Amino acid sequence: MNERTPLLILGLGNVLLEDDGVGSAAVRTLLDRYVPPEDVHVLDGGTLGLSLLPYVDAADAVILVDAVKADAAPGTCVRLDGEDVAPAVATRLSPHQIGVADLLDGARWLDRSPRRLTLVGIVPESMELAVGLTPRVHDALLDLVEQIVGTARELGFHFRPRLAHEMADDTGAVDVARLAGMR
Secondary structure (H helix, E strand, O other): OOOOEEEEEEEEOOOOEHHHHHHHHHHHHHHHHEEOOOOEEEEEEEOOHHHHHHHHHOEEEEEEEEEOOOOOOOOOEEEEEHHHHHHHHHOOOOOOHHHHHHHHHHHHHOOOOOOEEEEEEEOOOOOOOEOOOOHHHHHHHHHHHHHHHHHHHHOOOOOEEOOHHHOOOOOOOOOHHHHOOOO
């Protein structure tokens, strides 16, 4: 990627490990409910790890969306900013998070870290082999989407709510939430 991306919203996680799929479900729900500004790139990065480096490398600001280990009840929304993000993804919560830590290290080693980095997510209840979110995490999904929208707004990017006739608009992304039986 040669062009700069002012804001990248990157959903992360494995949809085959229950609540670990919350990042993918959140970006899909975000695109279902909101129209992103033209200068914002919303991407479901799944478990691609270092393959995502060109996207992070080209971004001025990044909002990572993922399951987050924290001392809070399952279903609690969590937000970490700046230097607090790397330690949170360094502790392995799921198999893909080693890739997230490597991704952030790769950007740092290339001296191309985004100037703003935020991690928003939900404390998982279960990371067992299963498709779909647990009820507590599913119930918090819309709060997480609103947190993404609010964080983007703080950075100067305003998402527009989709109108009723736009809800069926095909964004070209896989609807992980529907595949997971959440809708």
